[in-house]
Amino acid sequence: MxxxxxxxxxxxxxxxxxxxxxxxxxxxxxxxxxxxxxxxxxxxxxxxxxxxxxxxxxxxxxxxxxxxxxxxxxxxxxxxxxxxxxxxxxxxxxxxxxxxxxxxxxxxxxxxxxxxxxxxxxxxxxxxxxxxxxxxxxxxxxxxxxxxNSSVVNELENREFEQKLLRTAYKVGAGAAILGTTASIIAAPLTGGASLAIPLIESIVEGGLIMAGATGVIAIGSKYAYNNRNNEINALNRQLIIERDELITQIxxxxxxxxxxxxxxxxxxxxxxxxxxxxxxxxxxxxxxxxxxxxxxxxxxxxxxxxxxxxxxxxxxxxxxxxxxxxxxxxxxxxx
Known part of the structure; x- marks a missing residue:
């Protein structure tokens, strides 16, 4: 061969x-x-x-x-x-x-x-x-x-940071207003005034109604802004999930x-x-x-x-x- x-x-x-x-x-x-x-x-x-x-x-x-x-x-x-x-x-x-x-x-x-x-x-x-x-x-x-790496993530984190600041401002304002309200109740010429302070303070805090001058206004404004930021955060979270799902589909x-x-x-x-x-x-x-x-x-x-x-x-x-x-x-x- x-x-x-x-x-x-x-x-x-x-x-x-x-x-x-x-x-x-x-x-x-x-x-x-x-x-x-x-x-x-x-x-x-x-x-x-x-x-x-x-x-x-x-x-x-x-x-x-x-x-x-x-x-x-x-x-x-x-x-x-x-x-x-x-x-x-x-x-x-x-x-x-x-x-x-x-x-x-x-x-x-x-x-x-x-x-x-x-x-x-x-x-x-x-x-x-x-x-x-x-x-x-x-x-x-x-x-x-x-x-x-999304602009929605950046905006969401900014809103959460603002919300954290507003929560602090609300607590500080509420605390100052509560102290002012408490002082007024205790100082009132009523028998047992001090005993009425605690339940009254609790109802004020739970209702979000702080009426103690300037500190009361700060607390009310901070709480309103806090709730508003919370709604924005929820909306951004929903937007983020939609963007994530669309991105995964493209990938x-x-x-x-x-x-x-x-x-x-x-x-x-x-x-x-x-x-x-x-x-x-x-x-x-x-x-x-x-x-x-x-x-x-x-x-x-x-x-x-x-x-x-x-x-x-x-x-x-x-x-x-x-x-x-x-x-x-x-x-x-x-x-x-």
């Missing part, structure tokens, strides 16, 4: 159409993420990080198109080599020279493929980190809505887009893994053929090679058309 036979029954050619489909879906999901807008600083930062990876993915997509062009040309060379192997007019020396060139190109393709695999792996890792951080943030604000939508991109990136990563394996197998077979001193493969083997690698050239061209169209639709296309 020459080493070019497909003895394990595996197809050594990459499925470029599957790669094109995965890449196109990822491009569309990136575009969806880029359309999201939010005033929350955390979400805004995550969207910014996704856009950064979107730019890198654009660069990666264009590099993959270039590599697809090279792979298409290489596929044509492999086909020509297979035809030459079956043509007796080519000498053994010519076949060996042709073989060495084909083998060299296979190694170059493998090196570029490994680079593309590393690039998509890095993008995928960054997106996974963004998703994990978003999920954690969503969980945090679900437990504590005030963990959000869930964002994570949905990220999950799709990550899923497609896994498919892309797997593709490049398979491509590396396929090219490595081809390199081994070509080296084995070289070690057999250029022994010609059978006609059946050469026909199989032609069929497989003719499909590669066609699929590469299909992939390029699919990717360019996807980039144009998503406004991510670069000038050629």
């Amino acid at each position: 020459t080493g070019l036979e497909d003895t394990d029954g595996n197809n050594d050619t990459p499925n470029m159409q599957s790669l094109g489909n995965a890449m196109s879906k990822a491009v569309k999901e990136f575009a969806q993420c880029s359309l999201l807008e939010n005033e929350n600083s955390f979400v805004t930062q995550k969207i910014r990080e996704i856009k950064e990876q979107s730019v890198k993915f654009q660069e990666y997509a264009n590099e993959s198109i270039d590599q697809s062009d090279k792979l298409s040309k290489y596929a044509e060379e492999v086909v020509v080599f297979a035809v030459a192997c079956a043509d007796p007019s080519f000498t053994k020396e010519e076949l060996i020279d042709f073989l060495k060139l084909t083998l060299e190109e296979a190694k170059k393709n493998k090196a570029k493929t490994e680079e593309l695999k590393a690039n998509i792996s890095d993008i995928m890792t960054k997106l996974v980190n963004v998703q994990n951080e978003s999920v954690q943030y969503s969980n945090d604000i679900q437990v504590n809505a005030r963990a959000m 869930c939508s964002l994570n949905g887009n990220l999950s799709s991109i990550i899923h497609e990136s896994c498919d892309i990563l797997n593709f490049w893994d398979e491509q590396i394996t396929s090219l490595n197998d081809l390199i081994v077979k070509l080296e084995r053929f070289d070690g057999n001193n250029g022994e010609r493969p059978s006609r059946l083997v050469t026909l199989t090679i032609q069929k497989k690698w003719n499909n590669v050239s066609r699929e590469c061209k299909d992939y390029n058309r699919t990717m360019r169209a996807a980039l144009q639709v998503s406004n991510m296309v670069t000038s050629e």
Whole structure:
């Protein structure tokens, strides 16, 4: 055997159409993420990080198109080599020279493929980190809505601080008024005046009616303002919960887009893994053929090679058309 036979029954050619489909879906999901807008600083930062990876993915997509062009040309060379192997007019020396060139190109393709695999792996890792951080943030604000960086939170805390001051002012004013009222009752020329002071004071406090001059006015005003702030705080708390729930919904939508991109990136990563394996197998077979001193493969083997690698050239061209169209639709296309 020459080493070019497909003895394990595996197809050594990459499925470029599957790669094109995965890449196109990822491009569309990136575009969806880029359309999201939010005033929350955390979400805004995550969207910014996704856009950064979107730019890198654009660069990666264009590099993959270039590599697809090279792979298409290489596929044509492999086909020509297979035809030459079956043509007796080519000498053994010519076949060996042709073989060495084909083998060299296979190694170059493998090196570029490994680079593309590393690039998509890095993008995928960054997106996974963004998703994990978003999920954690969503969980945090679900437990504590005030963990959000929101103007509502700031306003709510300001109202609570004011309420605390008003509560203090109310207590101080009430205390002063109570003392004044108590003094008046005790000083009254009534028998048992002191014994009437305590129940009267309690009724005054419970009713919120402090009538002891200036201190009484302060207490009444402070209590009114305190109650007003309390209503405002309740309204802000309700507003905060609504804002929190809307934000969690947006984060869930964002994570949905990220999950799709990550899923497609896994498919892309797997593709490049398979491509590396396929090219490595081809390199081994070509080296084995070289070690057999250029022994010609059978006609059946050469026909199989032609069929497989003719499909590669066609699929590469299909992939390029699919990717360019996807980039144009998503406004991510670069000038050629």
